[in-house]
């Protein structure tokens with residue numbers, strides 16, 4: 001028996017699962033959502049990701065020629081940070097119209113809205129109209145949950161993709177890609193009083209870092225996403241003051257725009273450092289971009305505008321999302337990022353999401369699902 005779901009109550013319930021990543025422990029939360037979706041007639045499969053971790057693929061109906069409508073959201077959250085919280089981070093309490101808790105905005109509010117909308121529209125799904133939910137673990141550490149879904153070949157296809165990351169219910173058209181590199185310089189250790197007998201790895205890493213401070217991308221800026229960027233985020237070297245360090249490690253955060261080839265960028269960076277550095281790619285996520293001219297984007301943006309009262313404008317996200325991997329794996333389907341969370345609340349102490357935004361988002365998602373049959377026609 002299908003039972004309608006209150007999106008805010010569901011978001012609050014999801015916050016009560018501690019899915020701080022690492023370690024994640026998303027399995028219990030994924031199972032809870034699997035039950036709800038199964039009861040609404042969805043075919044649900046868990047995609048395991050190590051101990052107590054899983055993503056979820058839920059689908060109902062049989063797609064027409066345009067393919068299924070796909071929603072995605074992640075259920076892992078970032079750590080609480082060093083600062084004390086005023087609101088209990090895993091209580092999911094509502095105070096003065098705000099739902100508080102880790103993940104309220106990023107993005108259990110969004111996941112709750114999509115599950116509530118999917119359940120509410122479940123009866124409309126069938127021959128010629130398919131809805132898929134890809135609810136992932138391990139997004140915050142670099143989309144490993146989405147990667148596992150794709151590795152298992154379980155993502156299926158898509159006519160369009162909606163990512164419920166925090167946008168305050170305003171459609172975003174994409175985000176930069178992320179290429180994270182770890183560079184290791186090696187040397188020879190010696191007593192600190194006899195540096196001439198060693199080979200100092202910190203000096204090598206320092207020279208490489210200084211050169212990277214004036215690295216220039218050859219790629220032109222994207223008209224909406226802007227220019228690619230590079231930042232050396234960490235520098236670690238040496239164990240004790242009176243030894244010559246034989247190892248130093250830097251971590252490089254590169255943000256790319258459409259049209260850039262990550263393998264080429266990596267090679268340019270390696271050449272530019274002019275040092276013997278072992279380079280390892282730790283995260284490799286392409287950029288996401290859908291033209292505002294895409295017919296479905298225009299339709300979806302009009303639906304969102306009708307419900308929020310806000311005129312559509314071209315906007316992009318500063319964060320990356322699972323769409324980096326999913327959009328390509330789903331055949332380059334037009335992609336919108338649209339969710340109830342406040343972008344400024346992501347990863348904050350006392351994170352909150354406005355209750356009326358969650359309700360409004362569930363209404364937008366429902367309208368997008370309802371519209372999908374018209375798109376098919």
Ligand SMILES: [Zn+2]
Nearest residue numbers: 074106107165
């Ligand atoms: Zn997120």
